[in-house]
Amino acid sequence: MDKTLEFKKGFKAGIPIAVGYLPIAVTFGLMAKAAGLPSYVGILMSSVIYAGASQFVGVNLLVLGAASWEIVLTTFILNLRHFLMSASLSQSLKPDSNKSLLPLVSYGITDETFTVASLNDQDKLDVHYLIGLNVIAFGAWNIGTWCGLFLASGLPQSLKDSMGIALYAMFIGLLIPSAAKSKSVLIIALIAAGSHGLIKWLPMFNALSAGWSIIISTVIAAAVGAYLFPQEEKQDA
Numbered sequence: 001m002d003k004t005l006e007f008k009k010g011f012k013a014g015i016p017i018a019v020g021y022l023p024i025a026v027t028f029g030l031m032a033k034a035a036g037l038p039s040y041v042g043i044l045m046s047s048v049i050y051a052g053a054s055q056f057v058g059v060n061l062l063v064l065g066a067a068s069w070e071i072v073l074t075t076f077i078l079n080l081r082h083f084l085m086s087a088s089l090s091q092s093l094k095p096d097s098n099k100s101l102l103p104l105v106s107y108g109i110t111d112e113t114f115t116v117a118s119l120n121d122q123d124k125l126d127v128h129y130l131i132g133l134n135v136i137a138f139g140a141w142n143i144g145t146w147c148g149l150f151l152a153s154g155l156p157q158s159l160k161d162s163m164g165i166a167l168y169a170m171f172i173g174l175l176i177p178s179a180a181k182s183k184s185v186l187i188i189a190l191i192a193a194g195s196h197g198l199i200k201w202l203p204m205f206n207a208l209s210a211g212w213s214i215i216i217s218t219v220i221a222a223a224v225g226a227y228l229f230p231q232e233e234k235q236d237a
Helices: 002-013 015-034 039-049 052-064 068-078 081-090 099-107 111-118 127-152 157-162 164-181 183-201 210-228
Strands: none
Touching: 002 015, 002 127, 015 039, 015 052, 015 111, 015 127, 039 052, 039 127, 052 068, 068 210, 081 099, 081 111, 099 127, 111 127, 164 183, 183 210
């Protein structure tokens, strides 16, 4: 009964996350279809990769013709933070947690589920609470993807082609609120944009592919950010 109750608590706590995931996942499905990817590829990206920003970047790199290993390396760099999130949550679990369930917990961790779990008022987290939290978030993301892929099949080609701008609109929509709250986010974003611009404009880097340009600018921005802001800024609640 305790396991079921904890699962229900986590499931209920994840409802706001699910509501937020649906429109973004629908957008991903629309974009994947507009980019010419088969429906099964979009479904596999959401069910196997399950990483929103990486999926959008992956679609963009596929459209740009980046090599497979460049896409893998870029998404790996983007998701390095998951090692830290997993390590942090592992310290908050109850000592008697079922170790066989930990892979399911780590697989379902996202920025949003990590935040909800971290802000939980319990002294120690129950593994079933985290599974409930992950299940509803994962389900919403995949349902949204399926809906986007289904809707895209009925859209006119001109509208599908215009969906490419949705990727940039989504990133801007995610960036602006964060940059408004944190000076460090704004500076790091500007460094990344400036680095990528220089790489694209300087003749000496003309031989670099789109994938390498993104990888290098990401590493530069992350390194400069770590140097300038060694401690995470504390924001008012």
